[in-house]
Amino acid sequence: DPSDHATYMRLALDQAQESPPKPTNYRVGALLVDCSTGAILNRGYTLELEGNTHAEQCCLSKYASVHDVPEETVGDVLPANTVLYTTMEPCNLRLSGNLPCVDRILRCKTKDGGQAIKKVYIGVQEPEKFVGENQGRRKLEEHGVEVVHVPGFEEDILRVATAGHDK
Numbered sequence: 001d002p003s004d005h006a007t008y009m010r011l012a013l014d015q016a017q018e019s020p021p022k023p024t025n026y027r028v029g030a031l032l033v034d035c036s037t038g039a040i041l042n043r044g045y046t047l048e049l050e051g052n053t054h055a056e057q058c059c060l061s062k063y064a065s066v067h068d069v070p071e072e073t074v075g076d077v078l079p080a081n082t083v084l085y086t087t088m089e090p091c092n093l094r095l096s097g098n099l100p101c102v103d104r105i106l107r108c109k110t111k112d113g114g115q116a117i118k119k120v121y122i123g124v125q126e127p128e129k130f131v132g133e134n135q136g137r138r139k140l141e142e143h144g145v146e147v148v149h150v151p152g153f154e155e156d157i158l159r160v161a162t163a164g165h166d167k
């Protein structure tokens with residue numbers, strides 16, 4: 001129910017606060033949740049793992065490591081009803097050229113070839129500062145992944161996300 005979504009989004013925002021500020025990205029936090037049980041499977045934040053990493057990428061990569069599989073096949077070990085909470089809409093294009101998180105999410109397939117991540121809950125859409133209008137939400141929906149906006153955290157999320165940007 002909605003109060004659970006707010007709880008998880010607040011925890012994702014707590015993650016975003018851990019991210020080292022940088023002028024060329026956003027500080028984002030993410031949570032992987034098994035919505036059958038409500039269990040938090042993993043959590044992550046921008047730049048948590050070495051390299052130019054995104055929060056959603058860190059969630060998937062860390063979960064894969066815990067289960068001794070490469071991130072590419074983490075869908076094989078995700079519970080059937082996995083959802084992702086992320087303070088900001090997953091990227092569909094990165095100025096660095098690194099693999100966008102939408103592609104990382106969509107390649108998570110169950111054994112029968114379906115999407116392992118069923119829903120993505122977002123706190124805000126991506127502002128148009130770096131890559132213009134982010135097509136991430138539309139691409140996820142086109143592939144059968146539901147994207148749900150969790151309202152109420154927009155101001156806090158954007159303040160945290162842009163902390164490293166020139167005022």
Ligand SMILES: Nc1nc(=O)c(N)c(NC[C@H](O)[C@H](O)[C@H](O)COP(=O)(O)O)[nH]1
Nearest residue numbers: 025026028046054055089090094095096
């Ligand atoms: N959803 C999301 N999670 C993140 O952890 C993060 N940093 C962004 N940020 C989106 C922004 O568009 C990209 O950060 C820039 O396009 C620069 O690209 P790099 O991050 O250097 O690959 N978006």
Ligand SMILES: [Zn+2]
Nearest residue numbers: 054091100101
């Ligand atoms: Zn990303």
